Amino acid sequence: MQATPSETLSLATYPPEVRQQLFRYVLQLADTSLILGHRLSEWCGHGPILEQDLAMANIALDLLGETRSLYQYAAELEGQGRTEDDLAFLRLATEYQNPLLVEQPNGDFADTVVRQFLFDNFHYHFLQQLQTSPDERLAAIAEKAWKEAAYHLKWSSEWIIRLGDGTEESRQRVEKALSNLWRYSGELTNPTATEQALQSLGLIPNYATLIPAMQAHVAKVFEEATLPLPTETYMQKGGKEGRHTEHLGYILAELQYMQRTYPGMKW
Amino acid sequence: MPTEERIWQLLEEVFDPEVPVLSILDLGIVRGVQVAGEQVTINITPTYSGCPAMNTIATDIRLRLLAEGITQVTINNQLRPAWTTDWMTAAGREKLEAYGIAAPVNGTSTGHVLNLFGQDTAVRCPLCKSEHTHLVSQFGSTACKASYQCDDCLEPFDYFKCH
Numbered sequence: 001m002q003a004t005p006s007e008t009l010s011l012a013t014y015p016p017e018v019r020q021q022l023f024r025y026v027l028q029l030a031d032t033s034l035i036l037g038h039r040l041s042e043w044c045g046h047g048p049i050l051e052q053d054l055a056m057a058n059i060a061l062d063l064l065g066e067t068r069s070l071y072q073y074a075a076e077l078e079g080q081g082r083t084e085d086d087l088a089f090l091r092l093a094t095e096y097q098n099p100l101l102v103e104q105p106n107g108d109f110a111d112t113v114v115r116q117f118l119f120d121n122f123h124y125h126f127l128q129q130l131q132t133s134p135d136e137r138l139a140a141i142a143e144k145a146w147k148e149a150a151y152h153l154k155w156s157s158e159w160i161i162r163l164g165d166g167t168e169e170s171r172q173r174v175e176k177a178l179s180n181l182w183r184y185s186g187e188l189t190n191p192t193a194t195e196q197a198l199q200s201l202g203l204i205p206n207y208a209t210l211i212p213a214m215q216a217h218v219a220k221v222f223e224e225a226t227l228p229l230p231t232e233t234y235m236q237k238g239g240k241e242g243r244h245t246e247h248l249g250y251i252l253a254e255l256q257y258m259q260r261t262y263p264g265m266k267w
Numbered sequence: 268m269p270t271e272e273r274i275w276q277l278l279e280e281v282f283d284p285e286v287p288v289l290s291i292l293d294l295g296i297v298r299g300v301q302v303a304g305e306q307v308t309i310n311i312t313p314t315y316s317g318c319p320a321m322n323t324i325a326t327d328i329r330l331r332l333l334a335e336g337i338t339q340v341t342i343n344n345q346l347r348p349a350w351t352t353d354w355m356t357a358a359g360r361e362k363l364e365a366y367g368i369a370a371p372v373n374g375t376s377t378g379h380v381l382n383l384f385g386q387d388t389a390v391r392c393p394l395c396k397s398e399h400t401h402l403v404s405q406f407g408s409t410a411c412k413a414s415y416q417c418d419d420c421l422e423p424f425d426y427f428k429c430h
Contacts, residue, residue: 051404051414058406065317065410069346140347144316147349147430150381151405158383224383 009134009203011076018201022135023077024194025204027087028097028240030070034088036102036119037063038251040112048109055155056112062148069141089259093248100239101184103248110163110173114181117156117221122188124153125213129205138204157221164225171227178230186235189214195240269337274300274307281331284323285409288366291324295354298345307337310345314430315410352430364393369400369415369426390426392417 014022040060047053071084101119106112127149130142163174189207191199198204222229238244258265278297283289291297291311298310309328313321325342332340352371355363360370372388389398397419405428407414413428 051406054408054414055404055406058410061317061319061410062315063317065313065315069316136347140349141316144313144346144349148316154381154383155405157381161383221383 008136010136018203019077019079021194021197022203023074024097025198026070026074026077026138028194030067030074030087031096031098032102033063033070034067035096035098035248035251036116037061037067038255039102039104039106040116042106043112052109059116059152059155062145062152066141066145066148069144073137073141085259089256093244093252094242096244096248096252097240097242098248099184099187100236100245101181101187103239103245103251104181104184105247107177107180108173110170110177111181113156113159113163114174114177116152117160118181118185119188120149120153120156121214121217122185122210124149125210125217126205126207129210133203133205135203153217157217160221160227161225164222164227174225174227178227179232182230182232183234183236187237187239190235190237192240268305269302269307269332269335271300271302273335274302274309274332274337277331277335278309278328281324281327284320284327285411286363286366286368288362289359291328293356293359293362295356295359296324296350305337306339306341307332308341308343310343312345312348312350314350318410350430352427355427363427364391367393367424368412369393369424371427371429390415392420392422393424394422395420 011019037060040056040063043053043056044060045053047056067088068084071087074087075082075084101115104111104115124146127142127146131139131146133139133142160174163170165171189211191207195204195207199206219229239248275292278300279290279292281291283291283294286294294314296311296314298312299308300310301308311321311324311328321344328342329340332338355371363370369390369392372390390400390402391398392400392415395417397417399418400415401418403414403416403423405413407425407428411427411430412425414423415426416423
């Protein structure tokens with residue numbers, strides 16, 4: 001099956017193996033925004049100033065909204081009767097496919113800003129391309145989320161600049177955060193076998209085409225922040241294939257304990 | 268049997284739970300109404316992906332129609348085309364400002380959001396009407412609003428941000 005640019009595809013038109021790959025992939029996208037949204041929500045009530053506390057809670061909410069749209073679609077693709085809640089609350093850590101970056105701890109504000117910037121820069125450019133996917137559902141979710149991601153990237157870019165070009169202390173902290181987190185940025189654009197299969201079908205963007213715009217944005221922001229570009233080339237990976245850092249288990253313990261303890265419980 | 272026109276009239280009486288002066292028609296989130304016999308189908312579009320008001324709005328629509336004896340109602344969440352503040356009606360903008368929230372500046376819903384540290388177009392203070400205002404934060408009390416402050420009367424206010 002090869003999609004032509006003008007063709008619109010949807011759930012009913014996919015052969016079973018494509019449907020299975022797409023299920024896996026949509027789950028990966030949903031896991032990613034769920035885990036990052038959860039991390040940001042941990043700041044709620046603890047932000048350095050009120051406006052930034054609100055900003056992080058707002059970004060978390062946008063990500064959770066995107067998460068819901070994606071889990072709903074994943075549940076339909078799977079077609080086994082599982083709901084969005086089952087997918088979020090009743091899967092094991094090894095079944096989660098979020099990249100390692102988004103599960104990294106909040107650390108201090110600089111750590112959170114750097115993690116957010118590295119993710120937003122990918123998310124924004126990725127969603128921009130995903131809007132042209134022949135898969136009508138993914139394209140619609142992307143169209144909505146892209147507008148929100150633009151606000152996120154503006155926020156995190158401006159904070160990289162403020163911290164980098166701020167005081168001696170803020171600069172040291174942002175440099176330390178970069179040295180801890182840069183190694184997780186490569187996984188975002190490093191396709192798994194599932195992603196490669198969907199890319200070759202033309203259903204999702206080829207990540208290699210996103211990299212020039214992502215690099216240009218990093219260069220522009222870092223220049224204004226007076227920060228040197230990181231030179232580290234070794235990149236961690238594994239999260240998208242279910243191999244996680246120790247941090248994910250703690251997140252899921254908090255996210256899932258209620259449904260695990262009282263199955264089917266509702267508010 | 269309900270008519271399409273009647274359904275639109277009833278939707279005029281369903282309000283945004285977070286900005287209760289605005290009807291959902293003022294907000295521009297109703298994308299379509301179809302009536303087939305007793306079956307009513309309504310497409311609504313979220314302002315933001317994570318807008319927590321969407322479930323309440325869907326429930327409020329059902330309750331308003333139920334009060335007229337209309338029971339067969341399907342409400343679809345339509346993501347595309349993505350909602351834009353340009354769909355807010357002129358009446359809606361006036362009500363918003365009277366309520367103390369600056370209305371989105373029309374026609375600025377796309378582009379230049381990545382203009383770092385760049386200002387939006389002049390936002391008018393809903394209290395003293397001065398355009399001498401500044402952005403405090405792109406993220407405000409709800410997902411759809413930014414925080415501003417007036418430099419003349421010093422009033423802090425919400426701005427229904429362009430989208």
